[in-house]
Amino acid sequence: MAGYAQDKEAIGRRLRRIEGQIRGLQRLVGEDAYCIDVLTQIAAATKALRSVAIELLDDHLAHCVREAAERGGAEADEKVTEATAAIARLVRS
Numbered sequence: 001m002a003g004y005a006q007d008k009e010a011i012g013r014r015l016r017r018i019e020g021q022i023r024g025l026q027r028l029v030g031e032d033a034y035c036i037d038v039l040t041q042i043a044a045a046t047k048a049l050r051s052v053a054i055e056l057l058d059d060h061l062a063h064c065v066r067e068a069a070e071r072g073g074a075e076a077d078e079k080v081t082e083a084t085a086a087i088a089r090l091v092r093s
Contacts, residue, residue: 002059003056003059003060003062003063003064004055004056004059004060007055007059011052011055011056014048014051014052015052017048018045018048018049018052021041021044021045021048022045024041025038025041025042025045028041050090050093053090054090057083057086057087057090060083060086061083064079065079065080065083068080
């Protein structure tokens with residue numbers, strides 16, 4: 001089971017809201033909106049996506065990584081490596 005299972009509905013709502021932001025961006029571009037207005041909305045959508053990503057990462061660490069660490073062995077090492085790679089991707093983005 002995914003670590004975010006208990007938050008699945010809330011995450012889905014947030015992603016649908018972000019989807020609406022993206023549609024709004026498409027509309028702004030289609031209407032030749034002022035560049036700064038478009039960039040401001042892009043920044044807001046990016047922040048919203050990062051927020052969801054951090055929540056998912058937190059759930060992953062609290063559930064998947066912790067459970068694997070309790071069991072120990074190669075699976076624990078793999079989960080830590082996986083989490084570290086995910087954090088690195090978020091930091092680079």
